[in-house]
Amino acid sequence: MITVKDIVSELEKLAPPSYQESYDNSGLIVGHLETEAHAALLCFDITENVIDEAIEKKANLVISHHPVIFGGLKKINGKNATERIIIKAIRNSIALYSAHTNLDSxxxxxxxxxxxxxxxxxxxxxxxxEQALFKIAVFVPNAHSAKVRQAMFDAGAGHIGNYDSCSYNATGTGTFRGGENTTPFVGKKGALHSEPEIKIETIARKENIPQVISAMKSNHPYEEPAFDIYRLENKYENAxxxxxxxxxxxxxxxxxxxxxxxxxxxxxxxxxxxxxxxxxxxxxxxxxxxxxxxxxxxxxxxxxxxxxxxxxxxxxxxxxxxxxxxxxxxEYFAAEIFFNTIHKKFPNFAADLSHGIFNPVQYF
Ligand SMILES: [Zn+2]
Structure with a gap:
């Protein structure tokens, strides 16, 4: 079974939603990630015709470049095209997903x-x-440093240009004293302890920070790992x-x-x-x-x-x-990019370019 989430994850590997501009509304606009995706219809703008085509083709996922809801909707009573599209999509259990400025970038x-x-x-x-790159510094007892470092790399940290596994490692001494409700990994509760540690510094993109921190924590032996995350002024050249x-x-x-x-x-x-x-x-x-x-x-x-x-x-x-x-x-190639991305991962999944891809600006 292929879910909406499977398709969306593939698109988001290419175009992480966190890369969208602040004014944008990319992402899953209508529907649930866990739903099975029967077929997808790929388009530029979601119009009422596109929704009709999706119903006809039994496609319960419509993927567009421009988000159908851009500003907020305060009422949904079918007064304008956007409201009618939303109503029809929900009635027919069609999920609507958009990758807009994140796909541009x-x-x-x-x-x-x-x-x-x-x-x-x-x-x-x-x-x-700008503001896409972060430095993460974590302090790890010597014997555990290789494991923690590798776990952070595996979660997406350490990429600079075409290099991976980038880090800087300095040795030093960590000090700590555990309070009443602690079980220190080294040292004794209530006693000041000094431990030889390595400070691992590495770099990560903002969309990978949660996974990198979680991988670091689950491989770190301390109850309370000490770590710093700071935003870098370096620009990210790949987006x-x-x-x-x-x-x-x-x-x-x-x-x-x-x-x-x-x-x-x-x-x-x-x-x-x-x-x-x-x-x-x-x-x-x-x-x-x-x-x-x-x-x-x-x-x-x-x-x-x-x-x-x-x-x-x-x-x-x-x-x-x-x-x-x-x-x-x-922006003509948007739907083709969606198609190629989905087709590469799920060659047998029915993803179709909509017949409703059209330019509203016409020339006489
Ligand atoms: Zn556009």
């Missing part, structure tokens, strides 16, 4: 996939994530906003725009002056215009995104080429 998510599809190499995150990479050679801007039209279902690309050839390309799917400045500082010749405003085309004219493909088009 990870390697293998919206932006790095777009960068790959556009033929870029040496792809990096445009604006690496964040947008992506940047390079083309094999300097290319005429118009030629690159033509390539975008081949890769994405774009009818019209809005752009400003094609004043230079392009080689370094920054991308940010969706409404990425806020990050034009970051694309410029990162040395991009062109920035591919959606939802640019008139004044942004004007203000950055002859500074960076803006290529606005449209919001929907720039």
């Amino acid at each position: 990870v390697r293998g998510g919206i932006n790095t996939v777009l960068a790959e599809k556009l033929g870029l190499s040496n792809i990096k995150i445009l604006l690496p994530m 964040g906003i947008g992506a940047i990479g390079i083309l094999p050679e300097y290319t005429e801007a118009a030629e690159f725009l033509a390539n975008i039209k081949r890769v994405l279902p774009v009818k019209v690309i809005r752009h400003n002056s094609l004043f230079k050839k392009v080689k370094t390309v920054a991308v940010c799917g969706g409404s990425g215009a806020t990050y034009i400045g970051n694309a410029i500082s990162a040395g991009a010749d062109i920035f591919v995104t959606g939802d640019c405003k008139y004044h942004q085309f004007l203000d950055f004219n002859n500074e960076i080429i803006l290529a606005d493909t449209g919001h929907f088009e720039s």
Whole structure:
């Protein structure tokens, strides 16, 4: 039996929900994790048509990029489309799940996939994530240090770039005195004790902290292990906003725009002056215009995104080429990413791309 949780866990290995922006509402919006998942329907936005299609296909899990509930809902009486979608989903026992800004931010998510599809190499995150990394320091008696260290690594600590098992180990002396209701592992209750200890320092991402601390505690011999967790100023280079990479050679801007039209279902690309050839390309799917400045500082010749405003085309004219493909088009690969992620782990599970994937913005 495959549960909603099995499918969701796979998606969350790629795009941890803790990576979503503060304004986002990614995650399981309707339903229960323990429910058996019969089939899943993958889409971009959840519309009433998508729910009807799910009912018809007997898919009791709908996975979308944009969350169907973004702000709060105070009443659910079917007055607008969102309320009707929620009512119909609940009535038909359909779970609704979304991976939005967390899917944008990870390697293998919206932006790095777009960068790959556009033929870029040496792809990096445009604006690496802040406040994602933590230092954990724990004080362990010498004989137990290897076991505790390994348990923390196994739970996800110690990764720096392409290295794993990273830690620093310093020897020192711990002191403690157990109070009335203690059973000290070493020393005697009520007596001051000194113990040779190792301070293990390692690094962990925020989503792994609970597992790392729990693994450390269950392998630590003390009743009250002493440990510190502190947030680092170091940026996490494997997640964040947008992506940047390079083309094999300097290319005429118009030629690159033509390539975008081949890769994405774009009818019209809005752009400003094609004043230079392009080689370094920054991308940010969706409404990425806020990050034009970051694309410029990162040395991009062109920035591919959606939802640019008139004044942004004007203000950055002859500074960076803006290529606005449209919001929907720039995030076009969301459902394909869902499909590939699920299919890789559960090749026999019925996960289908919805027929209801459409761009609400149309061109006359
Ligand atoms: Zn979007």
